Amino acid sequence: DAKTTQPNSMESNEEEPVHLPCNHSTISGTDYIHWYRQLPSQGPEYVIHGLTSNVNNRMASLAIAEDRKSSTLILHRATLRDAAVYYCILTPGGGSEKLVFGKGTKLTVNP
Amino acid sequence: DAGVTQSPTHLIKTRGQQVTLRCSPKSGHDTVSWYQQALGQGPQFIFQYYEEEERQRGNFPDRFSGHQFPNYSSELNVNALLLGDSALYLCASSSMAGIWDITDTQYFGPGTRLTVL
Numbered sequence: 001d002a003k004t005t006q007p008n009s010m011e012s013n014e015e016e017p018v019h020l021p022c023n024h025s026t027i028s029g030t031d032y033i034h035w036y037r038q039l040p041s042q043g044p045e046y047v048i049h050g051l052t053s054n055v056n057n058r059m060a061s062l063a064i065a066e067d068r069k070s071s072t073l074i075l076h077r078a079t080l081r082d083a084a085v086y087y088c089i090l091t092p093g094g095g096s097e098k099l100v101f102g103k104g105t106k107l108t109v110n111p
Numbered sequence: 112d113a114g115v116t117q118s119p120t121h122l123i124k125t126r127g128q129q130v131t132l133r134c135s136p137k138s139g140h141d142t143v144s145w146y147q148q149a150l151g152q153g154p155q156f157i158f159q160y161y162e163e164e165e166r167q168r169g170n171f172p173d174r175f176s177g178h179q180f181p182n183y184s185s186e187l188n189v190n191a192l193l194l195g196d197s198a199l200y201l202c203a204s205s206s207m208a209g210i211w212d213i214t215d216t217q218y219f220g221p222g223t224r225l226t227v228l
Contacts, residue, residue: 041221042221043203043220044219045218046216049216087153098156098159098167099154099156099203099217101146101153103151103152104153
């Protein structure tokens with residue numbers, strides 16, 4: 001299983017952008033990059049995914065390095081509801097493949 | 112549209128007992144995966160069921176077994192409970208078409224909190 005490395009924790013202020021980094025130096029050419037987040041007392045929820053190109057959706061943006069060895073999840077304006085543990089996960093195929101979670105990054109958002 | 116539902120919400124058992132957890136997938140989904148999440152850790156993959164068969168399995172002992180029913184709902188059974196089995200058990204559903212369709216994702220339920228005393 002391809003591994004990812006994320007900072008244990010990050011802090012942000014409300015209404016400011018947040019950049020959550022993820023290193024995946026052993027990524028293979030067919031691995032997809034997924035981000036899930038887990039709010040307190042809830043199951044994980046999908047945030048965004050990508051392969052090579054940068055991606056945007058209503059929740060966030062995903063910036064993927066040209067060599068694909070790292071990526072950054074961007075929350076454009078953090079809110080208190082974005083406080084969660086964010087997981088960066090690689091899968092060899094589609095969305096139904098098993099997810100290998102690390103410890104993730106715990107994001108604290110200050111009012 | 113109901114999302115993924117799990118029952119019960121909380122459960123307390125003693126060592127050596129057996130437990131059954133239940134999961135109903137999101138409407139339209141045919142694949143169910145189970146994860147174990149210990150306190151302060153990320154979820155760990157237990158196994159995945161599709162077409163009533165175990166499709167993939169993580170590094171868990173045979174004490175952990177499962178079942179999928181024709182309506183796609185699923186059960187997770189754990190025998191001979193150990194203190195270390197105390198955790199949040201998460202169920203995730205998806206569509207097997209998601210293997211080829213990257214636009215599909217997994218949807219998680221709220222989990223069952225199992226405490227083994």
